[in-house]
Amino acid sequence: MNGPPAVELVDLRKSFGDLVVLDGLTMRVATGGVHALLGQNGAGKTTTVRILATLTRPDSGSARVAGHDVVRERRRVRRTISLAGQHAALDDGQTGAENLTMLARLSGLSGPAARDRAGTLLERFDLTDAAGRRVVTYSGGMRRRLDLAASLVGTPSVIFLDEPTTGLDLRSRQGLWEVIGELAGAGVTVLLTTQYLEEADQLADRITVLHHGGLAAEGTAAELKSRFGAQRLELAWRDAAGFAEAERRLGDRLTHRDPARLALSVATDGSGPQVRSLLDEVDPDRHGVVRFNVREATLDDVFLTLTGQPVTPEREVANV
Incomplete structure (x- = not known):
């Protein structure tokens, strides 16, 4: 690994009552590219992402994103990252353009700058024709593309995608794969959790497999297969x-x-x-x-x- 890691976890532990979810997880994610996090149901993928996104505190161990500690430097971490969760976080009553413009304003952009940013993202995610429609009318694939666009209203250096294509048909999934590849090509570090192994095989530069809350293996798809x-x-x-x-x-x-x-x-x-x-x-x-x-x-x-x-x-x- 050349240069500082985008994400670094050391002996990370987290339990919910008697349920041990993360049991001494240690891993590093290089800057740039797509890193896939795989694991069976309950392996700890979502908890890992929530800790990295400062939404959940670990019981012990350390986690850093872009060099910032997720507990002691929460605000710096949040200015660095973006999160697209398992369900699109959108206002169904607003149009696509209104959703993105609102988020851009909340991030501190002026009215004209927010509208410009919304327009740029709508074009980038092939949603310009649907910009004036309320989100409630969008298909599942369109909603996921808009959710990804919303996660890029700022300029994150690290983006967490928690099972972004779950529930989508094959064509919509392949469309999102193209978008994720473009993000990585633009220099963004993408940490992707997924249960679709084909997705990890297609997209990921490196793969980490979790099992029982710990690291089972990591490497490229070819290395793991070998x-x-x-x-x-x-x-x-x-x-x-x-x-x-x-x-x-x-x-x-x-x-x-x-x-x-x-x-x-x-x-x-x-x-x-x-x-x-x-x-x-x-x-x-x-x-x-x-x-x-x-x-x-x-x-x-x-x-x-x-x-x-x-x-x-x-x-x-x-x-x-």
Whole structure:
């Protein structure tokens, strides 16, 4: 990492009653680019973002954004950051232009400057044609774009996006991906929480995986796939008896099992000799396997290896 980090957490801890949400989390986010924060429901993603945005105080440990302590220097942190949460924070009764102009005025701009800033953002986020419409008439994708525009009324150096594309259709998600890429290209540091692994794969320069409130792994998507994913040999079985026997033989080497489809998968280096050896091991009489496939690792495989569970795009438990 070159230069000071945009975000730095050291031994961060946070509990809600008996529920431990963050358990000694330490991580650094480089300045510039997109950094994705992944984790299963309740892993602590939203709590991490809320602490960094000065909305929640940690129990212990330290957190700094752009060099400022989130507890002792809250005002400086808030002047540096912007936050787009899981739900768009907009006034449905106002138009898109009115929402942005109001926020620009609240940030200290004069009337003419606020209107100019609103117009610039509406154009940047492809909302000019809808500028005069009340937000209640906007589609989900339009609302998320307006919410992102609102988060850039100021000039933040760090922006937190907490599951910004949840609930959007694929086309709207891809549109927001383009916008997020443009933000990073303009020099803004983007910390993105998401449960869509494809999103992290497409957008993130680096990825951090949280598990049980701590750091499970971090690196680029390619590094994580290489270290934790390996390739997968996927096997489909003729009958339940063969499936059960193969499951017994492979034991904890299994990376995935689907009894309904009589399908198993196991890690492999992808070489012919190892694939042949695995097939001979699990199907020595060559009558049980009806088909097999070798594929490259995905972030889903990485996540499954690190946490023992697949990611599902659901709301986080108690917003933690």
